[in-house]
Amino acid sequence: xxxxxHGFRVVDVHTQLTPDAVSTRGRTIxxxxxxxxxxxxxxxxxxxxxxxxxxxxxxxxxNGVARLSVERPFVAFARINGADAATTTATGRFRNAVxxxxxxxxxxxxxxxxxxxxxxxxFTLDPIADxxxxxxxxxxxxxxxxxxxxxxxxxAPPPVLAETLLERSLPVIVAHFGGHPLAxxxxxxxxxxxxxxxxxxxxxxxxxxxxxxxxxxxxxxxRVLFGSGAxxxxxxxxVMEILTxxxxxxxxxxxxxxxxxxxxxxxxxx
Numbered sequence: 001x002x003x004x005x006h007g008f009r010v011v012d013v014h015t016q017l018t019p020d021a022v023s024t025r026g027r028t029i030x031x032x033x034x035x036x037x038x039x040x041x042x043x044x045x046x047x048x049x050x051x052x053x054x055x056x057x058x059x060x061x062x063n064g065v066a067r068l069s070v071e072r073p074f075v076a077f078a079r080i081n082g083a084d085a086a087t088t089t090a091t092g093r094f095r096n097a098v099x100x101x102x103x104x105x106x107x108x109x110x111x112x113x114x115x116x117x118x119x120x121x122x123f124t125l126d127p128i129a130d131x132x133x134x135x136x137x138x139x140x141x142x143x144x145x146x147x148x149x150x151x152x153x154x155x156a157p158p159p160v161l162a163e164t165l166l167e168r169s170l171p172v173i174v175a176h177f178g179g180h181p182l183a184x185x186x187x188x189x190x191x192x193x194x195x196x197x198x199x200x201x202x203x204x205x206x207x208x209x210x211x212x213x214x215x216x217x218x219x220x221x222x223r224v225l226f227g228s229g230a231x232x233x234x235x236x237x238x239v240m241e242i243l244t245x246x247x248x249x250x251x252x253x254x255x256x257x258x259x260x261x262x263x264x265x266x267x268x269x270x
Contacts, residue, residue, distance in 0.1 A: 003040045004236055006243060010256045011267040012038070012046035012235070013149060014175055014205040014227025017074065019050065019064025029231045031068045038073065041235035043228065045267050047149065049077040049124040057104040066119035075266045077122045077149060078114040080106040082133035086156045086164070099134075106133055108140040115144035121266040122147040128155035132164055147171040147263050149203065153180030158189045166197040171263050173201045173225060177216065180206055187212045194220045201263060204255070205229030205238070210245060217251045225260045 015038075018028040028051065029037075038046055048069060050061035058079040066076040083099040101107065114120045123146060125133070133141070141148060152161055152174045165172050178190030187207065194200055194216075202220075205227035207213055216224050228238035242255055261268040 004042050004239055006042055006239070008042065008252060008256045009269075010041070010043045010226060010239060011260045011264075012043050012228045012230070013173055013225045013260050013264065013267075014203045015046040015048045015074075015230045016051050016232070017048035017065050017068060019061060019068060031072060031074075034231060035072055035074075037230060037235050041228070041239045043073075043235055043239070045073045045075060046228070046230075047077050047122070047264060047267070048074040049149070050079050052079075052126050052129045054081075054129050055104060058106070059110070062114070062120070066117075069119070075121050075264065076119055077124045078120045079124050079126075079130075080111070080133060080137070081125070081130035082106060082127075082137060084132040084134055086127045086132060086160045101134065105131075106137055108136050111137060111140040111144060115146055120146075121264060122149065124149040126151040127160075127164075128153065138165075138168060142168045142170050145170050147173055149173045149175055151175045151180065152178030152190065153186065154183060157186055158193055161190075162193055162197070166193065166200050169199065171199045171201065172197075173203050173263065175203050175227060176206045176229075177202045177204070177212060182206075182208060184209055184212060188215070191216050191219065194223050201225050201259065203227030204242060206233060208241070210241075213242070214245050214247055217245065217247045217255060221251045221254050222259055224255045225263065226256050 050065050062078040069076045083101050158178045177187040179186035201223050203225045206229045228235040
């Protein structure tokens with residue numbers, strides 16, 4: 001694809017990078033190709049994290065992503081997991097209360113180690129595939145205060161995210177507007193929740209509805225962060241979807257760069 005020409009500084013909060021030694025589901029591309037596609041789209045920096053591998057520890061994958069981010073415009077986030085299921089029912093809460101971490105689950109010590117390792121700048125969580133961390137891990141996440149990108153959608157709808165994560169005092173970036181795949185009602189429900197949670201943000205990855213994107217930018221211009229969803233989505237396409245919205249240039253600047261730089265300091269200009 002041809003390089004996009006636009007006058008915006010674009011940073012990306014949702015990009016998957018798969019180390020060669022780690023096998024994951026979904027489309028994978030090399031770090032060099034990912035960097036090249038980012039350059040084509042005019043993206044100057046991107047948050048990167050490993051793909052999903054349920055039932056396995058993410059320590060090796062996280063270290064691989066950190067290694068591949070060196071001397072590239074990548075900001076590494078550590079992927080975490082947990083033994084708790086996504087639920088708001090009494091039965092589900094009871095099961096979570098008696099569940100125990102397995103050897104591959106993230107521990108509070110893991111959180112602290114990542115937080116004070118200068119290679120990592122935040123965390124990412126896919127509760128649909130990997131479950132939610134337990135209370136001790138969530139407490140440690142709250143203590144360190146680094147941003148958390150969490151996949152929202154079928155299996156982890158807005159009410160579950162609100163009860164489990166959004167009551168915590170840490171920045172939470174809900175991917176896909178909380179409605180993956182293409183659950184328009186859930187996306188609108190997630191936008192409604194922004195009125196109640198000051199540290200909740202939405203990333204635009206895999207959001208294909210213009211009315212949803214425009215509503216969020218018009219009602220909450222400080223809470224929308226650009227996410228390409230690469231490599232599943234080409235960064236050029238993701239950028240063009242935002243460029244063609246019927247909103248002011250100031251709101252485009254906020255979505256493409258200003259908001260993300262406020263939440264993830266490592267995305268700011270050097």
